[in-house]
Amino acid sequence: xxxxxxxxxxxxxxxxxxxxxxxxxxxxxxxxxxxxxxxxxxxxxxxxxxxxxxxxxxxxxxxxxxxxxxxxxxxxxxxxxxxxxxxxxxxxxxxxxxxxxxxxxxxxxxxxxxxxxxxxxxxxxxxxxxxxxxxxxxxxxxxxxxxxxxxxxxxxxxxxxxxxxxxxxxxxxxxxxxxxxxxxxxxxxxxxxxxxxxxxxxxxxxxxxxxxxxxxxxxxxxxxxxxxxxxxxxxxxxxxxxxxxxxxxxxxxxxxxxxxxxxxxxxxxxxxxxxxxxxxxxxxxxxxxxxxxxxxxxxxxxxxxxxxxxxxxxxxxxxxxxxxxxxxxxxxxxxxxxxxxxx
Amino acid sequence: xxxxxxxxxxxxxxxxxxxxxxxxxxxxxxxxxxxxxxxxxxxxxxxxxxxxxxxxxxxxxxxxxxxxxxxxxxxxxxxxxxxxxxxxxxxxxxxxxxxxxxxxxxxxxxxxxxxxxxxxxxxxxxxxxxxxxxxxxxxxxxxxxxxxxxxxxxxxxxxxxxxxxxxxxxxxxxxxxxxxxxxxxxxxxxxxxxxxxxxxxxxxxxxxxxxxxxxxxxxxxxxxxxxxxxxxxxxxxxxxxxxxxxxxxxxxxxxxxxxxxxxxxxxxxxxxxxxxxxxxxxxxxxxxxxxxxxxxxxxxxxxxxxxxxxxxxxxxxxxxxxxxxxxxxxxxxxxxxxxxxxxxxxxxxxxxxxxxxxxxxxxxxxxxxxxxxxxxxxxxxxxxxxxxxxxxxxxxxxxxxxxxxxxxxxxxxxxxxxxxxxxxxxxxxxxxxxxxxxxxxxxxxxxxxxxxxxxxxxxxxxxxx
Numbered sequence: 040x041x042x043x044x045x046x047x048x049x050x051x052x053x054x055x056x057x058x059x060x061x062x063x064x065x066x067x068x069x070x071x072x073x074x075x076x077x078x079x080x081x082x083x084x085x086x087x088x089x090x091x092x093x094x095x096x097x098x099x100x101x102x103x104x105x106x107x108x109x110x111x112x113x114x115x116x117x118x119x120x121x122x123x124x125x126x127x128x129x130x131x132x133x134x135x136x137x138x139x140x141x142x143x144x145x146x147x148x149x150x151x152x153x154x155x156x157x158x159x160x161x162x163x164x165x166x167x168x169x170x171x172x173x174x175x176x177x178x179x180x181x182x183x184x185x186x187x188x189x190x191x192x193x194x195x196x197x198x199x200x201x202x203x204x205x206x207x208x209x210x211x212x213x214x215x216x217x218x219x220x221x222x223x224x225x226x227x228x229x230x231x232x233x234x235x236x237x238x239x240x241x242x243x244x245x246x247x248x249x250x251x252x253x254x255x256x257x258x259x260x261x262x263x264x265x266x267x268x269x270x271x272x273x274x275x276x277x278x279x280x281x282x283x284x285x286x287x288x289x290x291x292x293x294x295x296x297x298x299x300x301x302x303x304x305x306x307x308x309x310x311x312x313x314x315x316x317x318x319x320x321x322x323x324x325x326x327x328x329x330x331x332x333x334x335x336x337x338x339x340x341x342x343x344x345x346x347x348x349x350x351x352x353x354x355x356x357x358x359x360x361x362x363x364x365x366x367x368x369x370x371x372x373x374x375x376x377x378x379x380x381x382x
Numbered sequence: 383x384x385x386x387x388x389x390x391x392x393x394x395x396x397x398x399x400x401x402x403x404x405x406x407x408x409x410x411x412x413x414x415x416x417x418x419x420x421x422x423x424x425x426x427x428x429x430x431x432x433x434x435x436x437x438x439x440x441x442x443x444x445x446x447x448x449x450x451x452x453x454x455x456x457x458x459x460x461x462x463x464x465x466x467x468x469x470x471x472x473x474x475x476x477x478x479x480x481x482x483x484x485x486x487x488x489x490x491x492x493x494x495x496x497x498x499x500x501x502x503x504x505x506x507x508x509x510x511x512x513x514x515x516x517x518x519x520x521x522x523x524x525x526x527x528x529x530x531x532x533x534x535x536x537x538x539x540x541x542x543x544x545x546x547x548x549x550x551x552x553x554x555x556x557x558x559x560x561x562x563x564x565x566x567x568x569x570x571x572x573x574x575x576x577x578x579x580x581x582x583x584x585x586x587x588x589x590x591x592x593x594x595x596x597x598x599x600x601x602x603x604x605x606x607x608x609x610x611x612x613x614x615x616x617x618x619x620x621x622x623x624x625x626x627x628x629x630x631x632x633x634x635x636x637x638x639x640x641x642x643x644x645x646x647x648x649x650x651x652x653x654x655x656x657x658x659x660x661x662x663x664x665x666x667x668x669x670x671x672x673x674x675x676x677x678x679x680x681x682x683x684x685x686x687x688x689x690x691x692x693x694x695x696x697x698x699x700x701x702x703x704x705x706x707x708x709x710x711x712x713x714x715x716x717x718x719x720x721x722x723x724x725x726x727x728x729x730x731x732x733x734x735x736x737x738x739x740x741x742x743x744x745x746x747x748x749x750x751x752x753x754x755x756x757x758x759x760x761x762x763x764x765x766x767x768x769x770x771x772x773x774x775x776x777x778x779x780x781x782x783x784x785x786x787x788x789x790x791x792x793x794x795x796x797x798x799x800x801x802x803x804x805x806x807x808x809x810x811x812x813x814x815x816x817x818x819x820x821x822x823x824x825x826x827x828x829x830x831x832x833x834x835x836x837x838x839x840x841x842x843x844x845x846x847x
Contacts, residue, residue, distance in 0.1 A: 051497050051498045054494050273495055274495070275486060275496060277478055279464050279467075280481070280482070332477075335479075336479055336499045337482075338478040380468060381469070382461050382464060
């Protein structure tokens with residue numbers, strides 16, 4: 040790819056070329072993944088946005104919806120290394136990060152040599168992450184936040200780009216360890232997989248019972264992804280739009296919004312609202328979406344559409360919400376309806 | 383791509399849009415002010431009576447007061463610009479390019495991405511018809527001004543055309559007219575009874591009433607003027623009380639006493655210095671006889687003519703002052719009724735006549751359970767009469783008298799009837815009865831249809847005399 044270097048001051052034409060390139064990359068990835076993934080276009084877009092922002096995704100859905108297939112296909116199309124970790128209760132942190140093993144060096148001396156774990160990959164699928172113990176889950180914390188792991192007092196950098204896609208099954212709660220809020224907050228997006236409709240089911244049946252499809256083509260590489268991450272951060276954001284995003288965050292906090300946008304549902308059902316990390320995710324995701332839409336600036340719609348994946352896992356609901364079956368999505372929809380775009 | 387040209391295009395376009403929005407804001411503000419002014423003009427007469435010039439100028443004055451206030455309160459602010467730009471983005475479907483470009487130009491952001499936003503915003507802004515994108519939208523509140531205006535015009539027209547001919551005078555000068563009638567009657571009666579202060583007060587009241595009628599002063603305002611006049615009358619009555627006798631005599635007795643005093647003067651004038659039997663003649667006048675101490679022997683001497691004249695003068699002055707005081711008090715009460723908007727009561731304008739429910743000052747001094755001297759019930763024995771206040775006529779005459787007691791006035795005729803001659807001079811008798819009759823006529827206790835007959839009777843007597 041012919042991209043300008045980060046240090047050179049880009050021209051307007053460069054910006055236009057970047058936007059077109061990012062758009063093309065996304066369209067190519069979507070088209071390639073559509074060969075094996077039925078539906079989930081919005082989900083694929085959100086995963087790509089998280090990738091473009093350097094974030095990690097928590098995928099939640101019942102078994103058989105193609106979570107693992109989607110992540111695996113994503114790794115293939117990006118031409119990045121991919122690893123899958125099946126989380127089980129007996130999984131140990133060292134099984135993820137790697138461990139020091141005793142080995143002979145060139146002179147025949149015994150030395151400890153670091154054996155890299157499966158976390159050392161560009162795309163890591165943490166399958167059924169809530170089945171592992173908290174100790175093991177927390178092994179991912181440093182990797183997700185710092186992009187490095189420390190074993191035996193020595194830090195090891197992870198490959199870049201690095202992205203964790205964790206899945207969890209919302210139905211089977213027996214013998215699971217729900218992710219602590221601190222860890223959930225480190226996920227850039229929480230994405231929900233819906234069951235396919237009739238047409239989707241027909242296509243799934245066609246695709247999976249016929250001849251195996253050709254291997255997916257590589258449409259992006261790591262360097263291109265890193266460039267896109269840089270472009271995303273350069274998308275301008277109007278103060279008015281930023282104010283709107285801030286108002287949304289404040290409106291999710293019971294008793295914290297002094298502008299009168301707090302809804303009755305928030306007061307009643309929310310224990311803790313979105314964190315500052317939620318605002319960062321929201322703004323960054325909105326910028327990435329604007330870039331993918333071929334727009335040089337962030338719009339209110341970008342913020343609005345990115346609010347659910349960015350904030351749904353950051354709202355901590357109370358028992359009353361559980362009792363009344365109120366979900367975070369309902370709360371966010373209520374907040375979006377209440378908070379005006381322009382002041 | 384010329385950044386300066388792009389910026390100018392954006393600035394020009396946004397400025398035009400903002401000018402249009404600000405104009406609409408001003409129009410809406412002025413409409414709201416007009417509606418408020420009309421509402422005020424419609425509501426104000428419910429609380430305050432306005433003179434005709436104010437009827438038309440009230441909405442103008444209210445508008446002049448409200449419009450600047452609203453224009454200031456609803457002035458264009460920075461937040462309005464942001465909202466207008468957001469609305470423009472929505473109308474043009476430009477994905478907040480206008481808003482972002484506007485902010486970037488304000489920040490003098492010269493990055494390439496900022497120029498790209500500016501260029502795309504300028505392209506979308508070119509050829510935009512703001513008046514079509516943001517047409518005037520009249521809300522129900524805006525349209526309210528039309529029915530309000532129509533209502534106010536209709537009411538103003540009705541008041542101007544119809545009210546001036548019929549309703550307005552009834553409303554605006556009815557109290558003044560009532561006062562004028564009252565003042566005229568009062569003056570006539572007071573002049574007939576020779577009450578100088580009441581006569582003067584009646585003239586003042588007549589002038590006040592005429593001014594109110596000429597100016598078409600509204601009733602509430604005129605009632606305030608009447609209240610002021612009432613205070614002056616009260617002051618005047620209090621001042622005259624010092625000269626008055628403070629007598630407990632009834633109004634009727636005072637009237638009769640005054641008539642007898644006049645009769646006595648007439649008789650004395652007719653008799654001249656030659657006559658020395660005034661003691662006997664004056665003693666025949668019943669009310670005057672109540673003050674009969676003048677007849678007592680003053681050190682064994684009979685009063686001289688001058689002393690009698692002095693006594694009569696002082697007594698007349700005191701009686702007149704008392705009648706004046708009572709008339710002023712009565713006038714004050716009547717003015718109070720007019721000031722309160724109450725209807726006049728029976729008793730008319732006679733200076734001494736009390737209104738309904740009014741307690742006679744004389745009666746007020748009588749203890750409960752005792753018959754009142756002048757008003758005791760007919761057919762009941764007059765028990766022990768309450769002691770009545772005495773006239774103090776001064777040291778010279780040292781004559782004391784009581785008023786208020788006794789039966790109706792009469793003239794005792796004494797002497798041996800001699801055929802062809804009368805021992806009593808006709809003139810004083812005639813004068814006494816004539817004045818008594820005039821007093822009765824003025825008291826309006828005589829039915830109206832009989833007044834003419836009574837006057838004719840006395841005129842015939844005078845003619846035959």
